[in-house]
Amino acid sequence: MPLLANRVLELTMRLGVVRFGLLIAAFEILFSMLVTVVLRGIVVGELHWIDYLRPVLFGLIIAPWLALFFTYLIKQLGVSRDKLAQAHRKQQALNAELKRKVDELNREIDERHNAEAQKQQAIRYLQREVAERRETQIKLRDNAVQLRSLIDSSPDLIYYRNTEGVYSGCNVAYEQLVNMKEADLIGLKPEDVYEEQIAEQVRITDGKVLDDHESLTYEQWMTYPDGHKALFEFRKVPFADARGNLQGLFGFGRDITERKHAANALEQAARDKTTFISTISHELRTPLNGIVGLSRIMRDSELSEEQHDFINTIYLSAVTLGNIFNDIIDLDKLERQQLEVAPVPIHLPELIADIRALATLMCRDKKLTFDYQQNGELPAVVEIDGTRLRQVLWNLLGNAIKFTTTGQVALAIDIRPAKHGKVDVDFSVLDTGVGIASEELDKIFAMYYQVSDQGKTKAVGTGIGLSVSQRLTQAMGGEIKVSSKVGKGSRFTVSLSLPVLTEDQLPGAENIELPALHALLVEDIELNVVVARSVLENLGCTVDVAMNGTDALRMAREGDYDVLFLDIQLPDMTGFDIAEELMNDPNPRLRDTPRIALTANVIRDKQEYIKRGMQDAVSKPIDVGLLTLALGKAFDCIEESAQQEVKVVEPVGHQEEQVLEIDFVTQMHDTLGSELFLKSADMFAQLMPDYVESMRNQLLAGDDKAVAEVAHKVKGAAGSVGLRRVQKIAAQAQDLEHPAWKQNIDDWVEGMASFYSSDLDELRQQLLAMDESY
Structure with missing residues (x-):
């Protein structure tokens, strides 16, 4: 039907409205005539001219109206078609828009599907992250609990304060000290917890830590709630956040009361040991001083050559025994790292002669040959601690003789000039003894170490001689080396650089003329009295003796003495006590009387004796030359130039140079x-x-x-x-x-x-x- 309407409309549009109306009228007349004729012919059976005319007239009458009707109908059809075309176009546009919307909707749906998929993925990721965070939080919580348990279980005090000094937390040990729970402590300051004196110390140390950004350690006595006191070692450490901003400080405290008691006990034990060693050394030296002093006096008397050799052997043996006592003292000083040397001018050939004489005697006892070799000229006077050098060489010679059963022991000296008024000297001790295995050469200088038995000679002794010798050699600015072959022997070499002096720099008493002096000798050992009296009387002194400090003070006040010789250790007081009494005496004569200490202790710094009231100090066994020098200085019997030279080389001068x-x-x-x-x-x-x-x-x-x-x-x-x-x-x-x-x-x-x-x-x-x- 729409197709027919379209055809009619197209025909109308092609013929025009008038022609199409006439065509419709003609069609209607012909159609009407045909119908009339057919019906008339069928019904009546015959046709008249009126039958033909009547359809024409009817057609002519109705044709205009029919044409008008069709014309209007056609126009309406055209309008309808236009509207339909327009509607069709709109429909197409709507369809296109709809399609576009559908496409957009499809894209949006796809995007939403993708977003949903991403959302689901993100949800799954977040779920994993949440699970991981939950697990991490659990671990952190567990670690925090463990750390807190560790902190609380620590016997040490732990606390922390911010930069304002306000507590942020503490452990159980600290709670027990301050008798306060952590919850109550947080927000308080030290002055709210401690007494004022301790709080002030806390504020001062906190300020140093926070201002200097450095840790600080100090000791502080604290009192527990039950009243007992304990010594704590507090250590404070600053802490900052991740950006480096200072947040406060951590404090740690450790009870060191027992450690302090133990340290004090150790110190006391060390002092007791030192006192014991000093006391026994002094007691051993007392008879030895008599032997040395009397043998020296006898050696200087009229004797036959054989008697002189015997007395000299006694003298050297006693001096050797004295050096063994020095080893005992040095052992204690080695443990306290206080080994010292005091260089003074000495006559080196005399020292070497003494060592040779003693070595010859010791080798003769073991039927060994002693050989002496010298390369270069030996300087007459050098500056060295002669006692220490003698001690080192005697230790080495003693070891060489001890470990040599057949053959020889030798002392070889190699002298080489050096710069700045010095001479380099190598003292070598050689032997043909058992020798030392190469793997033990680096161990023999260790304290108490003894070379393993080589099958020939068993090591005896304490094992301290080489260690002491090495320390003494180093203290004198030298070194000691060793080379050895098992079964062939050993060679120990002491290398020293010695300042060379002239004869007039050697402290000597030959040209000192002393006045007749009235001396008070304060000494409690009879044998020492005999020796000291003999020496002083040989110097032209008249001597009175006091055996204790009380008698010495009484006799000094009652008598008229030119000089006092004071022993340091007396039954009732010390020589220093006597000197202090006399220095504070109102009698100017007693205050000005020279006081010279006579001591069996090793003198390392005379300044200590001078500070305690002595004018000088002379060690026992008494050296006549040093005693004469001391008296010469006390009574101005030394020329000014010579006295200046003596001052330069005395231990006090050496000490001053070192200070x-x-x-x-x-x-x-x-x-x-x-x-x-x-x-x-x-x-x-x-x-x-x-x-x-x-x-x-x-x-x-x-x-x-x-x-x-x-x-x-x-x-x-x-x-x-x-x-x-x-x-x-x-x-x-x-x-x-x-x-x-x-x-x-x-x-x-x-x-x-x-x-x-x-x-x-x-x-x-x-x-x-x-x-x-x-």
Whole structure:
């Protein structure tokens, strides 16, 4: 039907409305005529002309209206078609838009599907992350619990405070100390917890830690709630966040009461041991001093050659025994790292002659041959600690003779000139004994080490001789070497660089003329009295004897004595006590009477004796020459030039040289002047107590690096004011690579603590002398 309408409409549009109307009218007339004719013919059976006319007239009448109707109908059909076309176009546009919308919807659906898939993936990832975080939180919580359990189970105190000094937490041990739960402690300050004195100490140490950003260790006595006191070692450490911002400090405290008691017990044991060694050495020396003194007196008397040899052998043997006592003392000093040497001018050929005589005697007893070899000219006078050199060589010769059963022992000396007024000397001790295996050569200088039995000679003795000898050689600025072959023998070589002096620099008493002196000898040992009286009387003195301190003070006040000789150890008091009494006596004669100490102890620094009231000190066995020098100085019997030379070479002068860096002090005095330089010294004096305390605290804390860092500061500070001795000790203390650092550091720290004050006094005296000389 739409197709027919379209065809009609197309025909109308092609013919036009008028033609199409006429065609419709003609079609209607013909159709009407045909119908009439057919119906008339069928119904009536005959046709008349009216029958043909009537359809024409009817057609002519109805045709215009029919044409009009069809024309209107066609127009409406056209309009409808246009509307339908427009609607069709709109429909197409709508379809296209719909298709576009459908495509967009499909894309959106796809995107949503993808987003949903991504969402599901993200959900699964988040679920995994949540699970991992939950697991991490559980682990962190477990770790926190473990850490907290560890902190709470620690016997040490642990606490932490912020930069304002407010507590943020603590462990159980700290709760027990302050008698307060952590929840109650948080938010409080030290003054809310401690008594004022301790709180002030806490504030000061907290301030140092937070201001300097450095850890701090100190000791503090604390009182528990039950009233018992304990010594704690507190260590405070600053802590910062991840950005480096300071947040506060951690505090740790350890009860070191028992450790302190143990350390005190050890120190007391060491003091007791030292006292015992000193006492027994003194007691052993007492009869030995008599043997040495009397044998020396007899050696200088009228004797036959054979008698002189016998007496000389007794004398040398007694001196050798004295050196064995020195080994005993040195053993104690080795353990405390306080072995010392005191170089003085000596007559080297005489020392070598004594050693040769003793070695010959010892070899004769074992039927060994002793050989002496010398390459080069032996200097007459050198500066060396003769006692220590003799001790080293006797130790080596004694070992060589001990481990040699047949053959010979030899002493070979090689002398080579050196620069700056010195001579290099090698003292070699050779033997044909059992020898030492190569794998043991690096062990023989260890304390108490003894070479394993080679099948010929069993090692006897304590095993300290070589260790002592090595330390003494090093202390004298030399070295000791060894080479050996098993069954062939050994060679020990001591190499030293010795300052060469002239004969007039050798302290001597030959040209000293002493006045007739009335002397009071204070000595409690009869044998020592006999020896000392004989020596003094040979010097032209008249001698009175007091056997104890009480009698000595009484006789000194009642009598008129020119000089007092004081033994240090007496039954009722010490020689220092007597000297102090006399120095404080109102009688000026007693205050001014020269006092000379006679002591069996090894004298290393006469300055200590002088500070305690003596004018001089002479060791036992009494050396006549040194005693004469002491009297000559006391009574001005030495020419001024000679006295100056003696002062240069005495141990006190040597000590003074070691105390200060004289060239540097002189330069600073000339550049800055005494006043400004003394300000630097005073600043050093103010700094040293803190430095010493810091090193002691770090030693207790076991922080070797911190000790070395403070020692480095001390070295620089001491060097800036010319304190050579303190600087040298500090240089050793700062060297953590030093092979004996652990063994020495305690003594080094205490050495710096004990020396710096007296060394500063020496510096002030030196500057005063420089000012007076200008």
